[in-house]
Amino acid sequence: MGKCCGNINENAFKPDDPCNPPSHGCTGEKTNNKESANCPVTWFGNMIQNCYEYATDAKSKGKHIVGIMCEYTPRELIMAADGIPVCLCGGSAEMIPPAEEHLPANLCPLIKSTFGYNIKKTNPFIEMAELIVAETTCDGKKKMYELMGQTRNVHILELPQKPDDQDAMSHWLSQLRNLKAKLEELFNVDITDEKIRQAIRTMNKERQLRRELAELMKSQSPSLTGRQLLDFKSSISGICADFQQYSNALNMYKNQVAKPGKTSPVRVLLTGVPIVHGAERVLDIIESGDGLVVAMDNCTGLKPILEDVDENADDPITALAQKYLNLPCSVMTKNNRRMDILRQMAADYKPDCIIELIWQACITYDVESYFVKKLAEEQLGIPYLRIETDYSPSDSARIGLRVEALFETVRERSVCK
Numbered sequence: 001m002g003k004c005c006g007n008i009n010e011n012a013f014k015p016d017d018p019c020n021p022p023s024h025g026c027t028g029e030k031t032n033n034k035e036s037a038n039c040p041v042t043w044f045g046n047m048i049q050n051c052y053e054y055a056t057d058a059k060s061k062g063k064h065i066v067g068i069m070c071e072y073t074p075r076e077l078i079m080a081a082d083g084i085p086v087c088l089c090g091g092s093a094e095m096i097p098p099a100e101e102h103l104p105a106n107l108c109p110l111i112k113s114t115f116g117y118n119i120k121k122t123n124p125f126i127e128m129a130e131l132i133v134a135e136t137t138c139d140g141k142k143k144m145y146e147l148m149g150q151t152r153n154v155h156i157l158e159l160p161q162k163p164d165d166q167d168a169m170s171h172w173l174s175q176l177r178n179l180k181a182k183l184e185e186l187f188n189v190d191i192t193d194e195k196i197r198q199a200i201r202t203m204n205k206e207r208q209l210r211r212e213l214a215e216l217m218k219s220q221s222p223s224l225t226g227r228q229l230l231d232f233k234s235s236i237s238g239i240c241a242d243f244q245q246y247s248n249a250l251n252m253y254k255n256q257v258a259k260p261g262k263t264s265p266v267r268v269l270l271t272g273v274p275i276v277h278g279a280e281r282v283l284d285i286i287e288s289g290d291g292l293v294v295a296m297d298n299c300t301g302l303k304p305i306l307e308d309v310d311e312n313a314d315d316p317i318t319a320l321a322q323k324y325l326n327l328p329c330s331v332m333t334k335n336n337r338r339m340d341i342l343r344q345m346a347a348d349y350k351p352d353c354i355i356e357l358i359w360q361a362c363i364t365y366d367v368e369s370y371f372v373k374k375l376a377e378e379q380l381g382i383p384y385l386r387i388e389t390d391y392s393p394s395d396s397a398r399i400g401l402r403v404e405a406l407f408e409t410v411r412e413r414s415v416c417k
Contacts, residue, residue: 339372
């Protein structure tokens with residue numbers, strides 16, 4: 001189901017097919033008719049083009065394009081400065097060879113792909129950006145930003161990595177105030193508390209809509225796939241047209257009934273590294289067989305939308321600092337909150353197994369997989385599979401065999417119960 005839109009046999013149209021619900025005219029094809037424009041599958045299938053047109057139009061009207069590299073960067077501060085926050089994380093394998101002329105080959109593919117776009121100047125959002133906000137999460141990113149800073153205007157947020165320390169919040173708050181001052185100076189704007197609160201309201205609404213979509217996967221027979229849910233997001237936050245499409249998707253899938261199959265799919269909780277646009281290969285492998293990814297705790301899944309920001313806080317920047325420092329990235333030590341979230345997600349989404357995806361050379365997630373495996377097998381009592389890979393499809397067959405073996409284990413356990 002995840003790949004059906006855009007490759008549809010007209011003779012195979014069915015009323016319950018999310019790629020062609022008659023009331024929405026959703027075929028997944030790029031058309032200009034009004035009905036198709038109201039289809040979330042079509043809309044988010046054109047996400048990059050939508051974002052490009054939105055950013056180009058906004059820039060022509062005097063707004064500022066600001067690139068971001070991580071979920072720790074509060075989009076609200078950028079929006080309050082009349083800026084457009086655009087995620088710049090690279091998901092293309094083609095951009096890795098150019099990056100390896102400057103970066104080590106044994107480095108995370110996300111870092112290399114992002115830097116490859118910077119070198120080749122083939123990402124229009126990087127070229128449009130007046131500022132790139134980066135953060136000191138992993139060492140690979142941190143040093144890559146130094147190279148990027150030779151030709152780009154880069155502002156670094158120093159992220160405290162011991163979130164329970166008494167001085168962690170005060171340091172993080174000072175970093176966000178420094179970013180506010182940088183944006184005000186660069187764009188000659190006054191970022192008022194009310195502007196920040198308005199941006200907070202916008203982002204809270206976006207988080208709410210995306211949470212509601214994710215909660216559809218709690219159903220015993222969800223009417224959409226994990227890949228479809230992953231696709232329902234944008235590289236730019238706060239686009240009004242996206243909000244309408246989130247609502248359209250909610251209405252469409254709430255009224256859909258999952259197609260009955262020979263066997264129920266294996267429910268998977270996918271954890272680990274972010275799955276950025278263009279790097280969805282492992283998710284597709286999982287769902288190409290008998291798997292259904294019912295939840296993802298990563299940065300492109302539930303992690304950044306689990307909590308909102310207090311819209312009525314006396315100091316909105318403090319409210320932002322509290323929300324964003326609470327993100328449970330593996331860079332944090334100790335990262336107990338991630339385990340708490342996985343426990344809760346297991347209770348809510350009832351997965352049959354946990355699959356952890358780790359990009360090559362992502363040391364923090366790789367080491368932390370020890371704790372995730374113990375959690376899955378010893379506390380949750382479900383099978384666990386660790387997959388380490390990069391953006392190359394060369395190991396797809398091997399990954400497919402490992403996933404199928406995991407699913408066989410799940411099915412055998414089910415029979416024995």
